[in-house]
Amino acid sequence: MKKIKVILAEDEAALGQIIKESLETRDFEVIHCLDGEEALEKFTSGKPDILVLDVMMPLKDGFSLATEIRNLDEQIPIIFLTSKSQTADVVKGFSIGGNDYLKKPFSMEELIVRIHAQLRKNNQKKETSKLGKYDFDYKKQLLTFEEEEIHLTHREAELLYHLMLHKNEILERSEILNKLWGTDDFFTTRSMDVFISKLRKKLKKDTTIQIINVRGFGYKLIF
């Protein structure tokens, strides 16, 4: 399993180090930055999963930093750390697009729980993915096209999901057959073709989407 990557911006070196180490023992990957500028740079280069930002920092404070980052990424969860406990600040933090707020001093448990909470929320949010003009909700097995809902069966949803994982590249028959059916004999192969056919029908409303066959190899979902 991939480690969760955290960017931690905390100017007090000692405190930052403690947080970093605690998180690392809990199996996070932590990039510790000592000021806002550094954090911004590491954000663009590092592709973190979550940001933990001290509010009061030299060069660029947590709020300014968060504002800039929100312009670059609307999704990434941001948790603020602060020693000031004023209401005004909390409000400011949320209005900027922060997702949570932790008052110093806090326990490591608390921070970890909140990080997990944010990531969980974020994962659940991204349930649907764009498929041309459609929205595809894998869990709900639902395609949405301009208010219209098209229900997918379990197999259809699974197949489409795998095609989307490999969008614009060839997905081999045997790979998908083994993953979804567990075997790739003659009949299963024919069965898969039937499902491809069904998916094409359900995806007809956006003509830019196509499931192209690559004879002898498999299928390619393009859009």
Add this chain to the structure above:
Amino acid sequence: MKKIKVILAEDEAALGQIIKESLETRDFEVIHCLDGEEALEKFTSGKPDILVLDVMMPLKDGFSLATEIRNLDEQIPIIFLTSKSQTADVVKGFSIGGNDYLKKPFSMEELIVRIHAQLRKNNQKKETSKLGKYDFDYKKQLLTFEEEEIHLTHREAELLYHLMLHKNEILERSEILNKLWGTDDFFTTRSMDVFISKLRKKLKKDTTIQIINVRGFGYKLIF
């Protein structure tokens, strides 16, 4: 006040003894087991409040033990002790349903804090849990939707409870049938379907909640 009952599984007798004594001075009741088999037996007979399991043990390692215990009791907190610090192990521990992880060497303070943390969490665990716009009170067999109370029968509540334990993932028919009915023959299967039907009806007020069937496998509760 009742003492907190801990089952400690630790094959190093000396270390186990130290932990046992330290916990006892802190007013815990400790049952020290030297291997996994013994711990499993003491678990079934002893009704402990929490389990502290060494990962590496003779006869039955901590992970296997935890897996078996989780099948018997989905609630009880499990803390693993380990000398290995590999990532894979931590992940495995949590995926099995472990609640915390302590790397050797650790201080007694640390262990005690974590035990209290787990027990607190377990106690605070609200009676009712959120299910979309509903509140579900398992013990009272009650669904609440905007002041309106919908009564559930025992079986309905049990079924819903298990579905919620596996929310957003497929819950296999046989698993639920064996847990709730004790068998998974044809008639029990049909019976379960009837209850699914009843639950769907009672969950209709929040359309984001769905019990989706996965043909040949089981059901998936999504929301």
Add this chain to the structure above:
DNA sequence: GATTTGAGTTAACAAACGTTAACGAGTGTT
């Protein structure tokens, strides 16, 4: 250009699931 092979589509079928209603065991009430 004929032949072979893989893929597309449709229809038929079987199995799994959904729903309703009837039944009966258990419980409490009069």
Add this chain to the structure above:
DNA sequence: AACACTCGTTAACGTTTGTTAACTCAAATC
């Protein structure tokens, strides 16, 4: 004891889903 009530199971029937089969079409090979 007779009655009403609730709950879980069984039965029956309708619907959905996945597989198989048959036929058609298109691509590759010779």
